[in-house]
Amino acid sequence: MNERQIVLEVNGKEYKLTVKPNELLINVLRERLGLMGTKYGCGVGECGACTVLMDGNPVLSCQMLALSASGSKITTIEGIAQNGRLHPLQEAFLDEGAVQCGFCTPGMILSAKALLDKKPNPTDMEIKEAIRGNICRCTGYINILRAIKTASLKLSERSR
Amino acid sequence: MSSSRIITQDFDYIKAVSLGEALESLAKDGARVFAGGTDLLNKIKTARDNPKLLVDITGIEELKGFSFSEGCLLIGAAVRLSFLEDEKVITERYPALHEAIKSLGSVQIRNMATLAGNLCNASPIADTAPPLMVYDAEVEISRLHNTRIEKRIISLKDFFTGPGQTVLQKGEMVTGVRVPEPMASSGAAFGKIARVTMDLAKVNCAVWLKREEAVVAEARIAVGGAAPVPVRVEKVEKALAGMRPSSKRISQAAALVGENLSPISDVRSTAKYRTDTASVLIRDTFFPAWKRSGGEEITDE
Numbered sequence: 001m002n003e004r005q006i007v008l009e010v011n012g013k014e015y016k017l018t019v020k021p022n023e024l025l026i027n028v029l030r031e032r033l034g035l036m037g038t039k040y041g042c043g044v045g046e047c048g049a050c051t052v053l054m055d056g057n058p059v060l061s062c063q064m065l066a067l068s069a070s071g072s073k074i075t076t077i078e079g080i081a082q083n084g085r086l087h088p089l090q091e092a093f094l095d096e097g098a099v100q101c102g103f104c105t106p107g108m109i110l111s112a113k114a115l116l117d118k119k120p121n122p123t124d125m126e127i128k129e130a131i132r133g134n135i136c137r138c139t140g141y142i143n144i145l146r147a148i149k150t151a152s153l154k155l156s157e158r159s160r
Numbered sequence: 161m162s163s164s165r166i167i168t169q170d171f172d173y174i175k176a177v178s179l180g181e182a183l184e185s186l187a188k189d190g191a192r193v194f195a196g197g198t199d200l201l202n203k204i205k206t207a208r209d210n211p212k213l214l215v216d217i218t219g220i221e222e223l224k225g226f227s228f229s230e231g232c233l234l235i236g237a238a239v240r241l242s243f244l245e246d247e248k249v250i251t252e253r254y255p256a257l258h259e260a261i262k263s264l265g266s267v268q269i270r271n272m273a274t275l276a277g278n279l280c281n282a283s284p285i286a287d288t289a290p291p292l293m294v295y296d297a298e299v300e301i302s303r304l305h306n307t308r309i310e311k312r313i314i315s316l317k318d319f320f321t322g323p324g325q326t327v328l329q330k331g332e333m334v335t336g337v338r339v340p341e342p343m344a345s346s347g348a349a350f351g352k353i354a355r356v357t358m359d360l361a362k363v364n365c366a367v368w369l370k371r372e373e374a375v376v377a378e379a380r381i382a383v384g385g386a387a388p389v390p391v392r393v394e395k396v397e398k399a400l401a402g403m404r405p406s407s408k409r410i411s412q413a414a415a416l417v418g419e420n421l422s423p424i425s426d427v428r429s430t431a432k433y434r435t436d437t438a439s440v441l442i443r444d445t446f447f448p449a450w451k452r453s454g455g456e457e458i459t460d461e
Contacts, residue, residue: 021173040165044202057271133266
């Protein structure tokens with residue numbers, strides 16, 4: 001089939017890859033680059049487990065062809081810790097008990113990160129809107145909401 | 161219906177750089193317009209579509225246009241919903257469209273999906289269809305004739321022909337959506353009933369009103385999810401025209417909606433539920449539309 005070359009920047013590192021038209025972005029991230037943090041859930045755009053950031057915005061990596069992602073900057077859950085230190089959102093999720101089975105967590109954290117990057121002090125409603133596309137079936141939404149608020153506070157203290 | 165983490169079907173893909181190139185590719189057998197992919201990839205994954213060629217139009221500069229001038233809003237086919245959702249022109253002048261976009265899917269879906277794609281997918285419950293229909297939107301359709309690009313404009317209310325079906329012919333694509341500026345003393349709102357906010361609508365609707373002092377001069381009402389295509393419900397529109405609104409009279413007019421609907425029963429709702437809900441939804445959506453038209457608060461007399 002008509003394989004083509006794409007260039008992807010994933011977590012700050014540039015990759016040149018040859019992909020088939022029917023390869024999904026999630027296939028490339030997990031199977032080619034070994035980044036298993038991005039989860040495959042429903043496959044039809046309802047659960048948000050496959051969420052990654054594309055040029056800073058949350059998108060669904062199982063609803064996107066690798067070819068159409070070419071040229072973009074992708075951030076996965078593996079890319080947000082810095083210098084061996086967890087991102088404040090990751091810390092807050094652990095501190096607040098917002099992780100149970102963990103399957104929704106990467107997508108949930110990335111959706112939250114995109115929100116906080118744009119809006120450092122969101123309201124509860126804005127947080128709920130931001131993670132509306134990320135389904136948690138351990139139903140830990142209360143702790144998740146609290147974790148995102150805690151991280152928002154931590155981040156604004158840090159930038160002070 | 162099942163889905164898997166890999167797509168097993170083979171197809172080719174082209175990222176068109178110009179409209180001419182896209183249209184040329186679309187003339188080929190089995191070619192499909194590919195924009196956000198949020199609907200089309202699902203259809204491919206679940207074997208409801210089997211295209212040979214995907215023509216990605218999101219890189220075409222001339223389809224990324226967004227403008228508001230001379231009383232007309234122009235939205236190019238490659239404009240994503242997330243771009244539109246916080247646009248001031250839409251929030252202020254087309255609030256029903258703003259509400260529909262905000263209610264559609266998730267942040268992720270709106271970062272990928274386009275407005276034109278929501279229309280071309282032609283789901284009977286496409287959220288942006290009812291508001292665009294009551295705002296009298298038009299769809300710009302392009303095709304290649306010899307080597308010249310030809311355009312035709314049709315009203316959105318004539319665009320849908322059935323579930324997943326539109327007037328689009330082979331080789332044609334929607335290149336833009338045009339929405340005239342709402343007239344003075346008019347107001348519109350969007351309403352939707354879904355199981356949870358992330359879910360597709362069971363029923364959705366948009367109410368547009370033109371007010372003359374304390375009377376509804378004209379009403380345009382579109383309902384989605386209760387017929388093979390989103391429909392204007394003329395029975396209710398006629399009953400509202402000339403009315404001095406009261407809660408009771410609005411409910412009575414809205415209750416006529418069943419005569420314009422032909423809903424089905426499916427996983428989301430029964431036909432009866434859809435008809436009954438459409439009536440209540442129209443009533444509830446009337447109030448914010450009336451308020452936006454500048455109307456006084458409606459009292460029960």
